[in-house]
Amino acid sequence: MSIVLKVENVEKYYGNKGNLTKAVDGISFQVMDGEFVGIMGASGSGKTTLLNCISTLDSVTSGNIFIKGQNITNFKGKGLAKFRRDELGFVFQDFNLLDTMTVFENIALALSIQGVPAKKMESLVLESARKLGIEDILSKYPYQISGGQKQRASCARAIITDPKLILADEPTGALDSKSAKMLLDSMCKLNLEQESTILMVTHDAFTASYANRIIFIKDGRIFNEIRKGDSTRKEFFNQIIDVVSLLGGEMNDVI
Incomplete structure (x- = not known):
């Protein structure tokens, strides 16, 4: 297995010297090809x-982030935009679909930007x-379909x-429990x-229990990490809850 993502001692500060907030404090980890990793x-x-x-x-304040060996912290301008468009896929909590386009057109948008021929695009x-x-549902518009769809x-x-x-940034945050499960099943299938x-x-x-590894973050630092291994999803869920309780979070924050 090859390394897809390598995060090296990344720090991120906001503000100035008089009022400095350290949002990310020296985080390092790797994600291997074919992994499904959750961050909590x-x-x-x-x-x-x-x-x-x-x-x-x-952008990072200090440290390096490599994706497939390329140091993305060095990218700027058009090179950065091209890398983001060609090498990364995004799933946002609020869907980010264009209401004036059909589902087909929304899915095809990235290909249109790349100049893929219509026949291949279809x-x-x-x-x-x-x-x-x-x-x-490809011919429907976003306002005609459910949140899960x-x-x-x-x-x-x-x-x-x-x-x-x-x-994926909180991909189930705007979904009901049934839709969330359908989405997570689909993501597992993709993985x-x-x-x-x-x-x-x-x-x-x-949601986290569908991943194979969870990295827990507290105050900008890695607090703990657990792997699913041969555990069932229910057993992994219970392990996650155990770590969350150590984090000091209330149960209502994570269930």
């Missing part, structure tokens, strides 16, 4: 800031939709360019069958 932490722990740095939406969209089980459409859009890394590498930020223990 209470609100304000630094988990979203860390994801923003990995996704190139924010087959790629159909394949991507099939993996997420949404072939029957919107998020699966967002996932289909994220994987269509065959990115090196899929980044197992397509060997997609996924890094997911969540505060929810049920």
Whole structure:
């Protein structure tokens, strides 16, 4: 297995010398090809800031982030935009679908930007939709489908360019429990069958239990890490709850 993501002693500060906030404090870890890794932490722990740095939406104060051996902290301007477009897939809590476009057009958007021919684009969209089980809604608009379908459409859009890394930020945050389970089952399928590498930020223990490894962050630092191994998802969920209790978080924050 090769290293997809390598985070090296990353720090992120906000503010100035008189009022300095250290959001990420010397974090280092790796994600291997085909892993499904979750990042957990209470609100304000630094988990979203860390994801923003990995996704190139924010810059680090110090340290390095490598994706498939490329140091993304050195990228700027058009090079950065191209890398983000071609190598990363994004799944956001609020779906980020365009209401004036059909589901098909939303999924195809990344290919349109890359200049992929229409004939090839159609087959790629159909394949991507099939993996997420949404072939029957491609002609509909976002306002005509459920939240769960919107998020699966967002996932289909994220994987269509065959990115090196899929980044998911609270992907179940806006979903009901049934829709959340359907989405997480789809993400697991992508991870197992397509060997997609996924890094997911969540505060929810049920959502986190679908990952294979969890990195816990507290006050901008790595607090603990656990692996699912041969445990059942229920057993892994209980392990996650145990660590969360050590973090000092209230149960209502994670369930």
